[in-house]
Amino acid sequence: MRLPRLLVAAATLTALGACSGGGGGVDGTPGGSGVRDPYFPKAGNGGYDVGHYDLVLDYDPDAEHVTGTATITARATQDLSAFNLDLKGLDVEKVTVEGRAARFHRAGQELTVRPPDELDKGRRFRVRVRYSGEPGTVTDPDGSEEGWLPTDDGAVGLGEPVGSMAWFPGNHHPSDKASYDLTVTVPDDYGAVSNGQLTSRTTKGGRTTFHWHTAEPMASYVATVAVGDWRISRSVTEDGLPVYTAVDPEQEDASRTVLAQLPEIVKWERDLFGPYPFSSTGVIVDRPGDAGYALETQNRPYFPGAPDTETLVHELAHQWYGDSVTPKTWRDMWLNEGFATYAQWLWTEDHGGDTAQETFDALYDGTYFDDEESDEALWAFPPGKPPGAAHVSDSPVYRRGAMVLHRIRQTVGDDAFRALLRDWAAAHRHGNADTGDFTAFVEKSAPDEDFTEIWDDWLYGDGKPKRP
Structure with missing residues (x-):
């Protein structure tokens, strides 16, 4: 069992003083380095509530290297002299708060940020983190792996319970949900599939950029991006709900029959559980072995290989119970x-x-x-x-x-x-x-x-x- 690391104000400010970034003395207290979850005490952070993530990623599958900028819009829930973000691995190049350089410090999965001026309780603020490196995996206490999982034809980011910190900084606990914009640039022979709705796709200089928008609140553990070679299918259900499915070509034949049931399953679940809670639905079907489990990633669950009908029912039911x-x-x-x-x-x-x-x-x-x-x-x-x-x-x-x-x-x-x-x-x-x-x-x-x-x-x- 991992124990919480208590963030002591004096020790934190001393450590921050040795780190790069902007200056400025502030009063107040730092936010907690975890929300004291009974099973994952280091997950999440105290002192603020995230409203929106704007993630811009550039991924090179051959080098397994990502360059990213995370812009996080949040509201202070206390007077803040410092606050933490969860980020495992990766190199942080620069942090700004409200456009001004901020000091930062790394310790384990904690990225501690000291803004140049105190953030008063109730204030909305924007923090931007520039980072890069080879994103890694996180091994759970049960032995399963999550985080950034390289695949034969790309990679997939999976987060349950705490793996999303391997590919973007954030408040990685299910109690803090937010809307998302995710912009991913990959070589133009790859596709990038994520949550929500695809709002744009542009190609320039041999690379393609995909912009995905998730309007409804989403916990970071059900955020995903899947990079690979995809067979894309777009349709709408009888009541107009957009359906976007991405299937690895090797799984196209095996998936065809079960995925044809998706509109029927969504209708059956909607009739039983109430209105569908999101603006689109669908699935991502990767190759067997690319991950060790299916996951209810919001809007479009992820499957390592073609699912059977009951598994598809299960993961789609999570859109109500778990994701919403x-x-x-x-x-x-x-x-x-x-x-x-x-x-x-x-x-x-x-x-x-x-x-x-x-x-x-x-x-x-x-x-x-x-x-x-x-x-x-x-x-x-x-x-x-x-x-x-x-x-x-x-x-x-x-x-x-x-x-x-x-x-x-x-x-x-x-x-x-x-x-x-x-x-x-x-x-x-x-x-x-x-x-x-x-x-x-x-x-x-x-x-x-x-x-x-x-x-x-x-x-x-x-x-x-x-x-x-």
Whole structure:
């Protein structure tokens, strides 16, 4: 478990005094070097709230080298003498605040910036960071890799939970969401696909620049850029939602049938969960092995190889639960994965397969898995209380999280449960929520029901609960 690094004002100012940049003495206090997330305490930063990222990247796939400028517009939430950005690796060349050179200091993943003048609480300010280098990967406590992942024909940036700090500086915690502009320049035989909508594409001197805009708030862990050779497909759903898919040529045939279902899946989820929360949808399908997992990158989920239908349902469901309604901390991960997993159960139920009750019973009775080890892992810990950062993506967070939702459905009935799914997505649309928010919301939605056993035994209780 990584421990938080406390930023002591006197020590910070001493260190900053030895670094390059502009001068000027200020009073006040520095923002925190983390938001004290229970599982990733160094992630994010205190003292400010980001409103917008404007990222300009130039990437050379042969050299695996990036040159970048990040312009971050934020609001001070306290009087700030200094503030931190998360950035792992890469060389910082210059930092300015409101157009004036600022002193900066590097320590681990922390880029500490001292503005030339104090930033008063409530003030909006703009910080610009020029940086370059070979972006790297981040190995999670569970052994998976994220960050900037080189591929056979380019690279992909993936961020869950903290990997986005490998390719741009920012406030990298899901509690701080922002809009984005991402401008990427690559050799003209490459494409660059990102979140939101493609607003321009220009070619000059053998290099092509792609400008992507994401208007709705986005957590940095679901920001992405995928550089490679893509087969692009553009269309609109029957209600006018733009669809943009990028598929590696080697995966085009394998993906064709499942991607043809995308408009149907989005419509089914919209009918179940409420209005689609973003201005476009789609997918990115890379080659198998380019990453070790699929990810719900906002607007267009990323897949290493052609997905099956249930996986596509799962990642698209995250657009509501995870991307729009985003957890306040990584301890609340089951609010992402339990909902997306239950969406798979509901899709199967609505399309002639096992009912959600049959899936629930198979998991409870130990007949769902082919091996005893997987069955035991399901009951290793409760979904609302993972034992640490290495376990936030384990089976209980997904499947036992879905079982919690099924127990709520059993308690309130089908109609009330489906209303609850929609109302929860609407109540926290484009915002953040934690497990306490959810349990309070459920209790308020069904005031005549008693959820004590569900919370105590299924959400937070250790071991296998008794059969309902």
